[in-house]
Amino acid sequence: MAQLRGTAHERPAEDPLLLRMLATHMHCGEAMELVAEKTSPVGLPDGKNEDRILTYRCACGFSFDQRQD
Ligand SMILES: [Zn+2]
DSSP, X not given: OOOOOSSTTOXXXXXXXXXXXXXXXXXXXXXXXXXXXXXXXXXXTTOOOOOEEEEEEOTTSOEEEXXXX
């Protein structure tokens, strides 16, 4: 899968199921729990300023990081 990098506010294409999960924070039919919140370092390769990264975890153990612009 091609990765788009270097352009502000452009992201790689993501599959619809992942996008829906990111929007609803649901994985196994239950809302995932917000388990961590951190700020990424300044000076990212794409030239953006710092982003907030939220980590969600499902009851099944699945977790993912969601970047907040
Ligand atoms: Zn799950």
